[in-house]
Amino acid sequence: MPIFFFLLLQLSFAQGEQEQFRKSVDSLIESAPKSYDQIHTALAKHSSDTIKMAYFAKIAQLNNYHSGQIYALNELGRRFRFLSQFNESLEKHKEALAIARNTDNIELEIYTLNMLGILYRRINAITAALDHTYEALERAQTVSHPDMGIKRAINASVSNIGHIYRVLGQYDLAIEQFNKAIKLEEVLNNKLGLAENNQYIGECLEAQGRLEEALESYNCALRYNQELKNERGEILCQNGIAHVYVHLGKAKMAVFMLGDALARAKKLGEHALIASVHLTLGWALTDLKRYDEAEESLLSGLELARKYGLMRTRAEAYSFLSDLAAAEGNYEQALKYHKTSLDVESQIKNDQNVRYVYNSIIEKDNEARVSSINQQLRKNNTRLLVSGIAIALLAGIFYILYRQYQLKNDKKLLTLEQSMLRSQMNPHFLFNSLNSIKLYIINNEQKNAVHYLNKFSKLVRKILESSSIREIPLAEELETVELYMNIENIRFSNEIEFKVHVDKNIDPHTVRIPSLILQPFLENALWHGLSSKIGDKKIEVHITKKVKDFIDISITDNGIGRKAAEKIKQNKVLKRKSVGIEITKERLANFSKDYLNSFDVEIVDLYDAANRPAGTQVILHIPTA
Numbered sequence: 001m002p003i004f005f006f007l008l009l010q011l012s013f014a015q016g017e018q019e020q021f022r023k024s025v026d027s028l029i030e031s032a033p034k035s036y037d038q039i040h041t042a043l044a045k046h047s048s049d050t051i052k053m054a055y056f057a058k059i060a061q062l063n064n065y066h067s068g069q070i071y072a073l074n075e076l077g078r079r080f081r082f083l084s085q086f087n088e089s090l091e092k093h094k095e096a097l098a099i100a101r102n103t104d105n106i107e108l109e110i111y112t113l114n115m116l117g118i119l120y121r122r123i124n125a126i127t128a129a130l131d132h133t134y135e136a137l138e139r140a141q142t143v144s145h146p147d148m149g150i151k152r153a154i155n156a157s158v159s160n161i162g163h164i165y166r167v168l169g170q171y172d173l174a175i176e177q178f179n180k181a182i183k184l185e186e187v188l189n190n191k192l193g194l195a196e197n198n199q200y201i202g203e204c205l206e207a208q209g210r211l212e213e214a215l216e217s218y219n220c221a222l223r224y225n226q227e228l229k230n231e232r233g234e235i236l237c238q239n240g241i242a243h244v245y246v247h248l249g250k251a252k253m254a255v256f257m258l259g260d261a262l263a264r265a266k267k268l269g270e271h272a273l274i275a276s277v278h279l280t281l282g283w284a285l286t287d288l289k290r291y292d293e294a295e296e297s298l299l300s301g302l303e304l305a306r307k308y309g310l311m312r313t314r315a316e317a318y319s320f321l322s323d324l325a326a327a328e329g330n331y332e333q334a335l336k337y338h339k340t341s342l343d344v345e346s347q348i349k350n351d352q353n354v355r356y357v358y359n360s361i362i363e364k365d366n367e368a369r370v371s372s373i374n375q376q377l378r379k380n381n382t383r384l385l386v387s388g389i390a391i392a393l394l395a396g397i398f399y400i401l402y403r404q405y406q407l408k409n410d411k412k413l414l415t416l417e418q419s420m421l422r423s424q425m426n427p428h429f430l431f432n433s434l435n436s437i438k439l440y441i442i443n444n445e446q447k448n449a450v451h452y453l454n455k456f457s458k459l460v461r462k463i464l465e466s467s468s469i470r471e472i473p474l475a476e477e478l479e480t481v482e483l484y485m486n487i488e489n490i491r492f493s494n495e496i497e498f499k500v501h502v503d504k505n506i507d508p509h510t511v512r513i514p515s516l517i518l519q520p521f522l523e524n525a526l527w528h529g530l531s532s533k534i535g536d537k538k539i540e541v542h543i544t545k546k547v548k549d550f551i552d553i554s555i556t557d558n559g560i561g562r563k564a565a566e567k568i569k570q571n572k573v574l575k576r577k578s579v580g581i582e583i584t585k586e587r588l589a590n591f592s593k594d595y596l597n598s599f600d601v602e603i604v605d606l607y608d609a610a611n612r613p614a615g616t617q618v619i620l621h622i623p624t625a
Contacts, residue, residue: 021046025056034067035149036111047075066103070096074108074115082232084271084308086123093119106143110136110153117160122272124311126167133160148188155184159197169469171204172510178204195224195233202240206247208509209475215244235261235273242280251287258284275304275313279320286324294324315344322457326450331441338457342464437490452490459483463516472515474543474551475508481518485539488526492537496530500541508543511551513622514588521555521618529559529616532568553620561613562605588622599623 024042033039046052053072060068077092093116100109113136120129137157143150162177178197185193202217218240225233238261242254258281265274278301285294298320305313318341325334437456440449462480478500485498502508522539530537542554559565588599600621608614 021052021055025059028068029060029063029065032065032067034105035107035147036071037149039068039071043071048079050076050079053079066099067105067108070100070103070105070108070112073099074112077115077119081119081122082270082272084304084310086119086309089119090116106139107147107149107153110139110150111156113139114153114156114160117157118163121160121163121167123309124167126164129160130164133157133164137161151184151188152190152193155181155188155190155193158184159193159200162197162200166200166204166207169207169465169472171208172473172512175201175204191224191228192230192233195221195228195230195237198224199233199237199240202237206240206244208473210509211244211247215241218244231264232268232270232273235265235268235277239273239277239280242284246280246284246287249287251284254284255281255288271304271308272310272313275301275308275310275317277301278304279313279317282324283320286320286327289327291324291328295321298324311344311347315341318344319461323454326454326457329446329450331449331453334453334457338461342461345464452487455483455486459487469515471512473509474506474511474513477513477515477518478502478508478541480516481522481541484519485522488523492526492530495537496526497536497538498540499538500543502543503545506543506545506551511624513551513553517588517620518553518555521620525555525557525559525616525618528565528569529557529561532565533559549624551622551624553622554617555620556606556615556617558606558615562603562616564613588620 024046028039028042040047043056046056053075057069057072057076060066060072073092073096077089077096080086080089080092093112097109097112097116100112113132117129117133117136120126120132134157136153140146140150140154140157146154158177159181162174162181165171165174165177178201181197182194182201185197198217199221202214202221205211205214205217218237222234222237222241224230225237238257242257242261245251245254245257258277262274262277262281265277278297282294282296282298282301285291285297298317302314302317302321304310305317318337322334322337322341325331325337434456437449437452440446440452459480462476462483482498482500485496489496489498518541525539530539536558538556538558540556542552542556544552544554546552560568585601588601602619602621604617604619605613606615606617
């Protein structure tokens with residue numbers, strides 16, 4: 001069978017091209033270079049041809065040319081990954097890794113580990129992606145005089161760690177890693193690496209809502225790709241730029257750009273790329289109210305995502321289909337699609353997976369430090385060695401105690417997160433919100449129904465997303481509370497005037513706070529301060545920075561005051577218990593442990609000129625350093 005397969009591969013080549021390729025292969029086997037760059041220079045234009053790479057892998061194996069075999073297997077794995085044939089890709093990369101380790105080719109071993117890290121990240125196996133990427137980085141750092149191939153491998157590892165942060169929603173950390181990779185790539189003058197990392201930064205900036213900066217990064221990446229004539233990179237950048245155009249209300253420009261991108265993606269044959277362009281096109285067409293074309297494009301993207309197991313693309317497809325159905329007035333279908341999108345996202349966002357990643361990062365850093373200490377100890381005499389062992393034992397004891405403390409804290413944090421989510425998503429709030437939207441539908445107020453249904457779905461999505469993240473940018477928290485107040489205001493017949501003021505010296509995109517901390521205080525102001533008040537009702541949020549290393553967030557209402565609210569509460573048969581505020585205080589205390597300063601919550605009773613209650617002000621003093 002191997003001989004038959006080998007002959008079949010030989011016969012599959014066109015005669016002229018076959019001769020040229022054979023000469024390149026024969027020349028490589030004769031000179032037997034070991035580095036990736038040397039092999040790739042000879043075979044770059046053939047590397048995406050699976051038939052030729054399978055042929056080269058077989059020839060290299062028959063001639064015991066292990067470096068060539070590793071190269072061919074990795075190129076096959078890369079191509080299968082682009083075609084979303086993930087099982088075949090994994091098989092080829094694992095085979096290449098085994099050969100690299102057996103033949104002690106450290107450069108190709110590191111390269112293969114990076115390829116496996118990228119593959120595992122693509123299939124959402126974040127723990128395996130992190131393990132292989134860190135192993136590649138550690139192996140590279142053991143080389144005392146790294147050549148160009150090793151340096152590029154280090155850059156690839158740094159970039160892939162950035163991707164893992166991006167998947168976890170830690171966009172600032174991801175941008176930091178990508179910028180670090182860009183500096184390393186500039187030293188090597190690697191324009192492909194510069195193109196890729198600028199594109200990744202564009203994706204992170206877009207996710208943070210920094211659209212103009214994202215557009216700048218995408219265009220920078222596009223220029224590099226055009227210079228390199230890298231068609232796949234150009235398509236990815238066009239898709240990213242089109243994404244930003246839709247955000248900016250330039251859907252026509254997006255559709256024009258995506259038409260070309262889709263045709264080129266189909267020609268390239270990469271399923272994940274085709275699906276992604278289909279979804280962006282469907283989103284843009286929805287914005288232009290070309291609903292039939294939008295549905296066709298979105299369903300095409302969804303079908304590819306289902307067929308090739310692209311989980312994130314599936315979640316995004318259902319989300320866009322939900323928006324499309326709502327735009328068409330089909331609210332039942334919109335809710336169905338939205339629920340399916342959340343179900344798919346919940347499969348991806350596994351708390352254990354995320355927690356493992358953070359612990360792994362800490363453990364890898366600790367292991368690197370311990371390794372450095374051990375290397376120094378070996379150079380000392382016996383007396384110092386004994387002292388070192390004693391120190392190591394003490395460190396081990398302290399580490400065990402620290403781990404027990406950390407596990408206890410993790411358990412407490414998980415309990416707080418669960419309690420927080422229950423307080424945010426309580427059945428009473430959900431039922432009343434949906435009931436209010438239902439009344440709009442019954443009263444045939446379709447515009448209001450669609451408006452608030454969209455806001456409700458976005459609020460639910462934001463709460464579920466934020467509940468798995470320890471801290472988020474202040475801008476995201478303000479967006480969430482804006483949605484919450486819009487929903488709650490329905491039950492107050494839109495009587496509440498809600499305003500947010502942010503000082504000019506504060507950038508809400510860079511300030512980070514615990515997720516979902518403002519809603520309990522707003523809820524308290526609504527139901528204890530304003531619900532029983534007659535007349536104008538106001539809530540104002542002010543974000544200021546009066547003291548270095550702190551930001552102050554004040555929530556002020558013009559309600560009946562705490563004393564009057566307490567009397568009303570005592571007379572009620574059903575007493576509403578404000579557990580959310582206590583949970584939030586505990587979460588703020590836990591958040592402050594990572595900073596030099598601690599948090600403080602100040603509650604001030606307000607009075608008018610006649611010394612009558614005029615509302616309540618809650619001030620959160622949150623540390624930033």
